[in-house]
Amino acid sequence: MTRILVTGATGAVGAHVVRALQDHSADITVLVRDPATAKTRLGDVRLAPGDFDDPGSLRRALSGVERVYLSAADGPRKVAHETAVIDAAAEAGVQRIVKLSAMHADPASTLPAYRWHGEIEEHLRRSPVPAVILRPAFFMTNLLMVAAGVASTGLLHAPTDGRPVAMIDIRDIAETAAVTLLADGHTGRTYDLTGPSAITFADVAAALTDATGSPVRSVDLTGEQARPRFEGNGLPDWLAAHLAGVFGVIRAGGFATTTGHVEAITGHPARGIAAFTRDFAAAFTPPAVPAGQHG
Ligand SMILES: NC(=O)c1ccc[n+]([C@@H]2O[C@H](COP(=O)([O-])OP(=O)(O)OC[C@H]3O[C@@H](n4cnc5c(N)ncnc54)[C@H](OP(=O)(O)O)[C@@H]3O)[C@@H](O)[C@H]2O)c1
Incomplete structure (x- = not known):
């Protein structure tokens, strides 16, 4: 079965991504900083203790992983955190990253989070790992x-x-993420949701x-x-x-403007x-x- 690592799993969207992947009986591991909090929030799920600031923990968590859901908290460390995962995933031979971005992501944006997402998207497009970008x-x-x-x-x-x-x-974002992690035909695409x-x-x-x-x-x-x-x-x-x-x-x-991507992807x-x-x-x-x- 395809092995998937979920980052940001204790986050608002991330926790729904875990549930959506469990509904599909997917083989998931979640990268977490605090296993006790993660167990309380997510229940019975395989944990990989790790921190975006600890490259060794990312290497260990990504060993044998084929696909990654990528999401980190907004803040000044966001670009460093997500690009560290992208680089470690490329080294580990990961075959697909589904990145949670944002509509209007742009490295030239004057809005901090849109600028950070734009910079991470650029890094991801330059990386050898095939990717799907979700821009809610x-x-x-x-x-x-x-x-x-x-x-x-x-x-x-x-x-x-x-x-x-x-x-x-956000439940629709999570269900869209789960399908694009599991089904073929979405890599290389950027979806406004x-x-x-x-x-x-x-x-x-x-x-x-x-x-x-x-x-x-x-x-x-x-x-x-x-x-x-x-x-x-x-x-x-x-x-x-x-x-x-x-x-x-x-x-x-x-x-x-609305798009029909959630319905087209999730059904x-x-x-x-x-x-x-x-x-x-x-x-x-x-x-x-x-x-x-x-x-
Ligand atoms: N709000 C909007 O309208 C909107 C619209 C479009 C896009 N977005 C995007 O949605 C994303 C937010 O997603 P979300 O709500 O699921 O995230 P979130 O609730 O902010 O959760 C952040 C996650 O990152 C983890 N994390 C933080 N620092 C870490 C570290 N050093 N190492 C490992 N994990 C770390 C947190 O784990 P801990 O439990 O350990 O803290 C948590 O799981 C942002 O990128 C935002 O820009 C938001």
Whole structure:
């Protein structure tokens, strides 16, 4: 059976990639820094202890491996981390890498994470290992960052200028990754991945209203009004710059187009916002008022 190494396996997308590969009864090993946490998060799965900063651990983890799912955390070490895996995979004779990238990845981008992905993609294209590049749009799970605020105020603030976003459910990214790891015919391809439709934040608010049973209203902000929500909010500078930049891309219409790749590759339609808001309704729902404290 084809041996697959999953990196970033304890990550948000990575954990779903592990589950999707298990659903296909694939032969997987996961590269993890902390085996105890990984066991709790992922259950019964073969572990390869390792760290992107430890080349020896990558060599050991990649021995005998044929295919790799490549994903690392965003941050200033991202390019070093992912290129270390690519180089070690080439040395180990790996036959396929499926890289989680991002729509708008570009080595010349002014947005840090898009620039890092662009640099890693370039490195991957120069490497001898055949590759599939997955470039998802804005994740629906990003909405969880403002879930507590929505639950307490009923307001969904965003600087989108009313522009639509073809946001995607990370479970669909993971299922697409699993198929491109297992099936032939995808190497050399770069896929922009989106949800089934481009929706505005007013549409998201309506879906949250339905799912929570409490009214949620979207409030559009200008980029300037939104700036304090990113900068000076305890976020690292690169992340504040990246998040502000992503909303700039949204306002420029950069996420307004859908693609059919999720359905074409997985064989099922991409999940829409209603499925996401139903599954995560609790996070956006106002806390129950204790009896006797009404009015
Ligand atoms: N949010 C969006 O809208 C969006 C859109 C498009 C693309 N993306 C991309 O999606 C990716 C995020 O994927 P994700 O959510 O699955 O990742 P994530 O939740 O950020 O997880 C990062 C993973 O990297 C692992 N890791 C970090 N440092 C490591 C090291 N030194 N050695 C080994 N492993 C290490 C972490 O393991 P530990 O458990 O040990 O920390 C974790 O498994 C990013 O590349 C981002 O740019 C995001």
